[in-house]
Amino acid sequence: MTTRDSAPTSVPFLDLQGVNNGLREEFDLAWKSVLDHGHFVGGPEVERFEREFAAYCGTKACIGVANGTDALELILRGLGIGTGDEVIIPTNTFIATAEAVCATGARPRFVDVCADTLLIDPAAAQAAVNSSTAAIIPVHLYGQMVDPEPISAIAAAHGLALIEDAAQAHGARHNGVTAGSVGIAAGFSFYPGKNLGALGDGGAVVTSDLALAETIRSMANHGRCAADRYRHDLSGRNSRLDTLQAALLSAKLPRLDAGNARRASAMAAYREMLPASCRPVSVQAGAQPVYHLAVIEVDDRAAASAALSAAGIGWGVHYPIPCHEQPALAALHQSLAASEKLPVAERAASRILSLPMSPTLSVEQVARVCDVLGGVL
Numbered sequence: 001m002t003t004r005d006s007a008p009t010s011v012p013f014l015d016l017q018g019v020n021n022g023l024r025e026e027f028d029l030a031w032k033s034v035l036d037h038g039h040f041v042g043g044p045e046v047e048r049f050e051r052e053f054a055a056y057c058g059t060k061a062c063i064g065v066a067n068g069t070d071a072l073e074l075i076l077r078g079l080g081i082g083t084g085d086e087v088i089i090p091t092n093t094f095i096a097t098a099e100a101v102c103a104t105g106a107r108p109r110f111v112d113v114c115a116d117t118l119l120i121d122p123a124a125a126q127a128a129v130n131s132s133t134a135a136i137i138p139v140h141l142y143g144q145m146v147d148p149e150p151i152s153a154i155a156a157a158h159g160l161a162l163i164e165d166a167a168q169a170h171g172a173r174h175n176g177v178t179a180g181s182v183g184i185a186a187g188f189s190f191y192p193g194k195n196l197g198a199l200g201d202g203g204a205v206v207t208s209d210l211a212l213a214e215t216i217r218s219m220a221n222h223g224r225c226a227a228d229r230y231r232h233d234l235s236g237r238n239s240r241l242d243t244l245q246a247a248l249l250s251a252k253l254p255r256l257d258a259g260n261a262r263r264a265s266a267m268a269a270y271r272e273m274l275p276a277s278c279r280p281v282s283v284q285a286g287a288q289p290v291y292h293l294a295v296i297e298v299d300d301r302a303a304a305s306a307a308l309s310a311a312g313i314g315w316g317v318h319y320p321i322p323c324h325e326q327p328a329l330a331a332l333h334q335s336l337a338a339s340e341k342l343p344v345a346e347r348a349a350s351r352i353l354s355l356p357m358s359p360t361l362s363v364e365q366v367a368r369v370c371d372v373l374g375g376v377l
């Protein structure tokens, strides 16, 4: 462990070993129990985790799926969204949000973000609605929920499906409302680095629409009829959460809130110790983020990141290329929105920097990161 005055040691961007090491005994028990009963797909641990995670999110149902991208795609497909439809999404997101839309045959309509939070700008979403719009996907990026009120009002006013991308927001709240419980359904990712991460890929859909839940459950399991496994009523595929990952996730879920609280403490320490030239992304009134990422804005990212690397400190950028400028998606953006610029996201893309963040991050490590940044900016 380092202090401000002692010899520097490295600070990992994400301390996955530290997070998982504390759970070795629980993991051993989970693995043994799955090995004993041998139901490696669709075993009792899947149903148990689905029950627990639905309760955690405050929804009536949860369907474990293979990953977070599939979760979003299956929600869209389950709602009948596809070719000819447009889906509004923020351009500042991981590309998976857009990939899920494209996979259904629908087209993502990228909109700009708010300058302070870098979350979807409701006014921009409102302006993008047209007769082809079928849904809006607010992305609760970096662990902060999008304010549910304005975005729900837009969806209600235009009859659009509101689908939450909660892949980075396990346990986030806004005025007491939990991420995943706002829209018709939400997609979560359990990629290992997420606040609730599996030891491999995993994802879930949560919803309180039980008919939609059954449709998605069937689609994720080859379109099978619940009463007859040899009958396939829907066009489906294999996108199941496997039993072992479900068992591991059940072992981790009781620790999620404590881990999120430790992330919030680390972020508070950053706010206290960062030099004035490093501006953390704002938190909206009423928001209770879970700090999946610790994102700041700086004028000279090249200098800041070089100094961090030289000091053995991990960093990232989320995301350096907004989706509407990604080579795989730019033509799509131009076809829908001509040469529309999304200036807030474009400017932020060259200024944002993600600092180390983990439930295990100590105040001393935060101080070390801040010292290094203070020395260069």
Ligand SMILES: Cc1ncc(COP(=O)(O)O)c(C=O)c1O
Binding pocket: 067, 068, 069, 070, 093, 094, 096, 097, 139, 165, 167, 168, 188, 189, 190, 191, 201, 202, 203
């Ligand atoms: C905002 C966002 N949406 C969707 C996804 C997709 O999740 P997965 O990687 O599990 O497919 C991720 C994961 O990285 C994400 O960060």
